[in-house]
Amino acid sequence: MNRESRTKKLIVLGIDGMDPMITKRLVDEGRLPHIKRYLALGSSRKELDMLGAHPTITPPCWTTLATGAYPGTHGITCYWRQSPQSLDAVVYNMDSRNCKAEQLWNVTAEAGLKTLVWHWPGSSWPPSSKSPLLHVVDGTQPGSVNMGVAQMDWEKVLYASSETKKLKFIPHTQKAAGVGCNITDISEVLSSGDDDTDEMMELWWGDEARKGGEIRTYVNTLDDTEMMIGAKVAYDMIFSPIKQANGWKSSPDDALEFTLLISAGKESRFGLITKNNRGVYDSVSLYRSKEDTKPFAVLEKGKMTSGIIDNATKKGVTKPCCRSYKILDLGPDGTELRLWVSNALDTTNNMLWHPVTLLDKIIGNVGYIPPVSLIGGEDSELVDKVFEPSWDIYCKWQADSLNYLLDYENYDVVFSHLHNVDCAGHQIWHLGKTLEPWKHTDEKVNQEIIDRFYEQTDRYLGRFLHYLDEGYTILIVSDHGLLVGENVPPILGEYAGVNTRIMEELGYTVLKKDSAGNSINEIDWDKTRAVQIRSNYIYINVKNRDKYGIVDPENKYDLEEQIISDLYNYRDDRTGKRVVGIALRNKDAVLLGTNGPECGDIFFTVEEGFNRLHGDGLTTAQGYYNTSVSPIFIAAGPGIKSGFTTDRVIRQVDVTPTMAVLLGTRIPAQCEGAPIYQILADEL
Structure with missing residues (x-):
C-alpha cells in the first residue's frame, strides 16, 4: 500500500x-x-x-x-x-x-x-x-x-412584578401548560418541592454518573421516556416583588428594584430597573450588594448577555462562574419583568x-466557556429567546477556540x-x-x-x-x-433504562406488586426470564451467569427463538402494525457489528415508522418531514x-x-x- x-x-x-x-x-x-x-x-x-x-x-x-x-x-x-x-x-x-x-x-x-x-x-x-x-x-x-463537571447552579427564570407580595424560590419547576408570559401567582405553576439537588443535570451530563454507581430507570409508560422528559427539563423559578429602589448606596431616583435568588435559593443578587432617555424602563443592572456602586452585569432588553462572571455555591463550595442573562419581558412602566438566567459554569475547573x-489559553485569548441552555422544548418562545441564542453564542465560542488553537498552537x-x-x-x-x-x-x-x-x-x-x-x-x-x-414510539427501545411494558405483556419480565396488586418498579427475578435494556438489547436471565438467573443454559437457545418470534408478532395497538424490525441472536448480530460480550443475548431494532429520534432503529431509517x-x-x-x-x-x-x-x-x-x-x- x-x-x-x-x-x-x-x-x-x-x-x-x-x-x-x-x-x-x-x-x-x-x-x-x-x-x-x-x-x-x-x-x-x-x-x-x-x-x-x-x-x-x-x-x-x-x-x-x-x-x-x-x-x-x-x-x-x-x-x-x-x-x-x-x-x-x-x-x-x-x-x-x-x-x-x-x-x-x-x-x-x-x-x-x-x-x-x-x-x-x-x-x-x-x-x-x-x-x-x-x-x-x-x-x-x-x-x-x-458541562458535565463545571455546572454550579441550575437555569432559572425570574418572574418579578409589582403585584407580587413575597419573595419565593421554587427549584426545578416546569411552567404549567397555558400559563402566559408573566406569572404573579405561584399557585399557577407546578412545584417539585424544595429539594436543591441537581439530579437531572448530574444524571444526564456526567458529574454523578461518572462516579460509577448503578443507574436504574424503569420505563413503563410514555411519560417515563426521554422524549417526554428531555423536552421538559425543569428550571428554577423566582418570584420577586418590584418596588421603588430603597437603601441603595447609589441608584437613580426613579429606579425600581427586585431580588434574584441563586445557588439553590441560598444567595441573593439585587437588580435595578432603569429608564432610558425617553422615560421608558428598558434596562436591568445586577449587583451583588446594595452597597455596590457598580453592577456586575448590565442587561439590555432583547439581547442575550454572556461572559458574566459571578460566584455561585454548590454543596458548600463557592466558585467564580460564567453566566448568561436575557430580559425576556420588561413592561415600559417597569412593573413587570421576566428574566432568564443561565446555569453557572465554574471558570476554574480544568x-x-x-x-x-489549554483552558488558560482559551480563556485568555477567546473568552470563558459560555453556558448553553437546556430549556425550551415544547415552549417555542423559550426556544426562540433562550435555547437557540445560547447555542449561537456557544457555536461562535467553539469556532473561535478551534481557530485560535489551529492558528497559534500549530496542530x-x-x-x-x-x-x-x-x-x-x-x-x-x-x-x-x-x-x-x-x-x-x-x-x-x-x-x-x-x-x-x-x-x-x-x-x-x-x-x-x-x-x-x-x-x-x-x-x-x-x-x-x-x-x-x-x-408515537412503543415502550421498547428506550436507551436510558429497562423497558418493561412490552416485555411484561409478552410474559418475559415480571414486576413485583404492591398490596393493591399494582406493579411497582422492582423486577421479580424469581419469575423474570428476560429483560430489555439499553436501546436494542435483550438479556436472558441465565443461571450461573446472572445474579438471579432462572433460565437453564441448555434452554437459552429455545427461549431466544421464542422471544424473537414474539417480537415479530407484536403489534402496535394504535395501528395494528408490526413494531420490531429485525431481531438477531448475539452470534448473528455480527452482521451489524453488535455481537460480543458487551452486547445483549438478542439485538433488535424498532421498525421504521415507529422510531424515536434515533438509537432504536437501523441507520437507514427515515421519518416525517x-x-x-x-x-x-x-x-x-x-x-x-x-x-x-x-x-x-x-x-x-x-x-x-x-x-x-x-x-x-x-x-x-x-x-x-x-x-x-x-x-x-x-x-x-
Whole structure:
C-alpha cells in the first residue's frame, strides 16, 4: 500500500445528529451556502449520507468514527454500559478505558503529528496515549465543553412584578401548560418541592454518573421516556416583588428594584430597573450588594448577555462562574419583568483539559466557556429567546477556540465535535409532526426551528472554510441523524433504562406488586426470564451467569427463538402494525457489528415508522418531514477529488482508514473498514 501522505493537515468537523436528508434539502434551497461550498470543493455521495454503526447512539458511533471498528469490537455499545452486576441497571460508559480498539488519534500522535481531540464523546477521555503530541479536551458527555463537571447552579427564570407580595424560590419547576408570559401567582405553576439537588443535570451530563454507581430507570409508560422528559427539563423559578429602589448606596431616583435568588435559593443578587432617555424602563443592572456602586452585569432588553462572571455555591463550595442573562419581558412602566438566567459554569475547573494550560489559553485569548441552555422544548418562545441564542453564542465560542488553537498552537490533526443539532433534536424534533401527546404544539413552527439549527451549523462550518486554502483537508461527519417520528414510539427501545411494558405483556419480565396488586418498579427475578435494556438489547436471565438467573443454559437457545418470534408478532395497538424490525441472536448480530460480550443475548431494532429520534432503529431509517437517522459525510481539501460524487456505499468504519491513508499513517490495529479510495485525488 502506498504510504505517502496526501495531506499534511486534517480537520474533522463532527456535528452530532446532523442528518444528510435535511442538509441536502436546505442546500438545494440555498439556505446552507457554506456547506454548498464544501460540496463544490470536495466529495460526497449524492445524498450526502453514509451507513452508521449500530446502535445509532452517540458514544458507539463516535467511537466507530475514531477507530474504524464496529461497536461489538470496540466495546462501547450504547449510551450507557450494562452493569456487570445487574440486568436491570446501567453504568457510566463514556470512558476511553472501556474502548477495546485503538483510536486514530493515538496513531497520529505516534506518527509525530500534533493532535487535538476536542470534546469527542465516547472514547477520548482520559487521554489514551502518553504522547506529548496528543492533547484532549473533555469528551465525558455530549452536551458542551465542561458541562458535565463545571455546572454550579441550575437555569432559572425570574418572574418579578409589582403585584407580587413575597419573595419565593421554587427549584426545578416546569411552567404549567397555558400559563402566559408573566406569572404573579405561584399557585399557577407546578412545584417539585424544595429539594436543591441537581439530579437531572448530574444524571444526564456526567458529574454523578461518572462516579460509577448503578443507574436504574424503569420505563413503563410514555411519560417515563426521554422524549417526554428531555423536552421538559425543569428550571428554577423566582418570584420577586418590584418596588421603588430603597437603601441603595447609589441608584437613580426613579429606579425600581427586585431580588434574584441563586445557588439553590441560598444567595441573593439585587437588580435595578432603569429608564432610558425617553422615560421608558428598558434596562436591568445586577449587583451583588446594595452597597455596590457598580453592577456586575448590565442587561439590555432583547439581547442575550454572556461572559458574566459571578460566584455561585454548590454543596458548600463557592466558585467564580460564567453566566448568561436575557430580559425576556420588561413592561415600559417597569412593573413587570421576566428574566432568564443561565446555569453557572465554574471558570476554574480544568480537570478535563490535557494539558490543563489549554483552558488558560482559551480563556485568555477567546473568552470563558459560555453556558448553553437546556430549556425550551415544547415552549417555542423559550426556544426562540433562550435555547437557540445560547447555542449561537456557544457555536461562535467553539469556532473561535478551534481557530485560535489551529492558528497559534500549530496542530496537524484536529478531531472536533459539536452538539448543537442533537441537543436541539432531543428538545424539538418530536414536535415536528402533530401527534396525540404533543397536539398542543404547532408542527410548522417546530419544523422551521429544525431548519434554523441547520443554518446555525452552516455558519459554524463556514468559519473553517479558509483552512482549505491553507492546505488542510476537512471532513464533515456525524454520528447519526435525527428523525421526526411518524407515530408515537412503543415502550421498547428506550436507551436510558429497562423497558418493561412490552416485555411484561409478552410474559418475559415480571414486576413485583404492591398490596393493591399494582406493579411497582422492582423486577421479580424469581419469575423474570428476560429483560430489555439499553436501546436494542435483550438479556436472558441465565443461571450461573446472572445474579438471579432462572433460565437453564441448555434452554437459552429455545427461549431466544421464542422471544424473537414474539417480537415479530407484536403489534402496535394504535395501528395494528408490526413494531420490531429485525431481531438477531448475539452470534448473528455480527452482521451489524453488535455481537460480543458487551452486547445483549438478542439485538433488535424498532421498525421504521415507529422510531424515536434515533438509537432504536437501523441507520437507514427515515421519518416525517424528510428526516433520517443516517449520518453525513463530506470531504474536501488536499487528497480529495473536487466536485465529485461517488456511488460507493460509505460506511462509518471507512472514515478512520480513509483519514489514515490521507495522512500517510498506519491504520489502527482493530480497524474493520476500508479506505474510500473512490474519492481520493490520486489512485491508492
